[in-house]
Amino acid sequence: MQTTENPAQAVDQKTTTQSWRERASEELEKIIRLFSTTQLPDLCAKALINAPERPSSKWSFGNQILMLLTGTSDARGYRQWMDVARHVRQGSKAFYILGPVFVKKALDYTEPDGEEVDVLVGFKAIPVFRYEDTEGAELPAYKPRDPPPLLNVAERFGMRVNYLRLSAGVYGMTDYEQQVITLATPDWTVFFHELAHALHRSFEPKTRHNQEPEAEALAQLVAATLARIYRKPDDSFSWTYIATQASSATPREVGALCMRVLDRARRVLDLIYPASDAGR
Ligand SMILES: [Zn+2]
Structure with a gap:
C-alpha cells in the first residue's frame, strides 16, 4: 500500500x-x-x-x-x-x-x-x-421555516428544490440541465415563479427565465395567481412587458398577446391542479 x-x-x-x-x-x-x-x-x-x-x-x-x-x-x-x-x-x-x-x-x-x-x-x-x-459527514442544508406548498408538484416534474444564496438582487434561479430550482429567499412567490417556468417548459421546452419577456409575463401571472390561492397575495409583480407592448403595438396585437399569455397560464395551472384534484 x-x-x-x-x-x-x-x-x-x-x-x-x-x-x-x-x-x-x-x-x-x-x-x-x-x-x-x-x-x-x-x-x-x-x-x-x-x-x-x-x-x-x-x-x-x-x-x-x-x-x-x-x-x-x-x-x-x-x-x-x-x-x-x-x-x-x-x-x-x-x-x-x-x-x-x-x-x-x-x-x-x-x-x-x-x-x-x-x-x-x-x-x-x-x-x-x-x-x-x-x-x-452530511453538509448542513438551509431549510426555510415555512416551506412553500407545491414542492411536490416540482418533484412530479423532476425538479429538485434547493435553498442557497444567490447574487445580490437574484432570488430564484432554475438550472434546466441539472433540473434544480435554487431559491435564495423563503418568499413563496419566488418559488411559484420558478415553478411556473419549469411547468411552462414541459410543453414549450425552449423557454427560459429572463430570456423571453412573454414567458416572464406568464410566470409572473401564474405566481401571483398561486400567491392568491395560498392567501399570500403579492403585489410585487409588474405588467411592464405588456405595458411596453401596449405602447408600440396595435390593440389587436396586444390583445392577441394577452390571450396567448392567459392561455399558457391556464395550461400551467392545469398541470398543477389536474382535473382529478378538482375541489381539493
Ligand atoms: Zn422568470
Whole structure:
C-alpha cells in the first residue's frame, strides 16, 4: 500500500511530471477557450449561485467557472474537506484552480526606498476536489421555516428544490440541465415563479427565465395567481412587458398577446391542479 505526504500527488500522478506553472497555463487556456463557446453565459449564470459556507463562494469568478466546468458546485482542498469531516475517495483526481502570484515592485525604480506595489506576475495551480468525490459527514442544508406548498408538484416534474444564496438582487434561479430550482429567499412567490417556468417548459421546452419577456409575463401571472390561492397575495409583480407592448403595438396585437399569455397560464395551472384534484 502506497502512502505519501501529499494527497494531491497521490491521486494525480500528472502533477509530479508537470510544473505548477504549466498546469496553471493549461487552466488559463481553458478559461480563454470558453470565450469562443456559447456555454459561457450559462456558466456565468450558475456562478451566481452561492452558499456562504462553501470556500468557493470567496473564489474569483474565473475559478468558480473552472469548478462548474468539472460538474460540481462545491470544491475544496484536501484539508478543507477534512475540516468538515469528509474525505476524498481513493483514486479521485484533483482539478486545479488558479491562485494569483504577486511580487513587490517599486512604484518608482529610481527611488530605492520608495513605495512598493503588488504586481501580478502569473498564476499557480491549486489542487481541489469535487464534493462528488468525497464521502463522510452530511453538509448542513438551509431549510426555510415555512416551506412553500407545491414542492411536490416540482418533484412530479423532476425538479429538485434547493435553498442557497444567490447574487445580490437574484432570488430564484432554475438550472434546466441539472433540473434544480435554487431559491435564495423563503418568499413563496419566488418559488411559484420558478415553478411556473419549469411547468411552462414541459410543453414549450425552449423557454427560459429572463430570456423571453412573454414567458416572464406568464410566470409572473401564474405566481401571483398561486400567491392568491395560498392567501399570500403579492403585489410585487409588474405588467411592464405588456405595458411596453401596449405602447408600440396595435390593440389587436396586444390583445392577441394577452390571450396567448392567459392561455399558457391556464395550461400551467392545469398541470398543477389536474382535473382529478378538482375541489381539493
Ligand atoms: Zn422568470
